[in-house]
Amino acid sequence: MNSQLRREYLDALGLKSWALRGKPGLAGAPAQVTAAVVGVAAIAEPPMLGAATPMRDVSAAREAGAGWDELRARVAACTRCSLSSTRTQTVFGVGNPHADWLIVGEAPGAEEDRRGEPFVGRAGQLLNSMLHAIGLAREQVYIANVLKCRPPGNRDPNPTEAAECLPYLERQIALLKPKIMLAVGRIAAQNLLRTDKTLGALRNQVHRFGLSDVPLVVTYHPAYLLRTPTEKRKAWEDLKFARDVVSRV
Ligand code: SF4
Numbered sequence: 001m002n003s004q005l006r007r008e009y010l011d012a013l014g015l016k017s018w019a020l021r022g023k024p025g026l027a028g029a030p031a032q033v034t035a036a037v038v039g040v041a042a043i044a045e046p047p048m049l050g051a052a053t054p055m056r057d058v059s060a061a062r063e064a065g066a067g068w069d070e071l072r073a074r075v076a077a078c079t080r081c082s083l084s085s086t087r088t089q090t091v092f093g094v095g096n097p098h099a100d101w102l103i104v105g106e107a108p109g110a111e112e113d114r115r116g117e118p119f120v121g122r123a124g125q126l127l128n129s130m131l132h133a134i135g136l137a138r139e140q141v142y143i144a145n146v147l148k149c150r151p152p153g154n155r156d157p158n159p160t161e162a163a164e165c166l167p168y169l170e171r172q173i174a175l176l177k178p179k180i181m182l183a184v185g186r187i188a189a190q191n192l193l194r195t196d197k198t199l200g201a202l203r204n205q206v207h208r209f210g211l212s213d214v215p216l217v218v219t220y221h222p223a224y225l226l227r228t229p230t231e232k233r234k235a236w237e238d239l240k241f242a243r244d245v246v247s248r249v
Pocket of ligand 1: 075078079080081082083084090147148149161164165
């Protein structure tokens with residue numbers, strides 16, 4: 001990605017790019033990106049993998065053996081929880097089935113329920129910009145949610161819904177074998193990590209997900225960032241932190 005394009009994406013994130021005076025750039029990096037990296041150097045060094053949250057005990061056996069097509073068909077026909085009676089359609093996930101990055105949100109919203117695709121609309125556009133800011137196109141990653149059906153009124157998923165739906169995501173992860181999972185938003189992070197810790201307490205560390213032991217990093221949901229743009233810089237820090245983790249896998 002050229003420097004002009006990357007500057008535009010950083011601008012879309014609300015992050016002012018700047019150039020350091022009198023300091024050389026990082027090898028191979030555009031000057032303004034180098035400056036942005038140095039500007040958040042306080043979290044530039046990820047902790048060692050495996051030094052963070054204990055691994056959760058995952059039961060992925062329910063959907064074991066299903067390939068992508070079979071899994072998609074099972075989700076489309078699923079009536080395991082009451083959300084099946086209120087959804088327009090299931091939202092399976094989208095992206096590159098060989099992606100290194102798996103982005104996981106909470107659940108479909110109204111627009112996602114209507115279109116059958118996760119992270120569309122304004123929040124989806126911001127997610128795309130966030131990904132582009134670290135050199136990734138939406139088509140290069142895989143995007144899914146903890147829940148495949150929309151909770152009415154966009155309420156939080158309840159524990160039964162999450163427990164019934166998680167095996168689908170776990171099978172997606174087993175098929176995908178990502179190098180990293182990016183949990184976006186408090187609800188996604190809490191469900192994936194089985195914790196009630198705040199998002200702030202979960203950021204800036206490398207968690208591990210499931211038996212596959214996939215590194216997992218937590219950041220803000222783009223819908224939250226649209227409401228609270230002052231937090232965009234923290235999201236930018238999280239993305240660079242995650243990118244550093246991937247470079248070490
Ligand atoms: S939310 Fe998940 S478990 Fe519930 S009906 Fe939809 S696909 Fe099935």
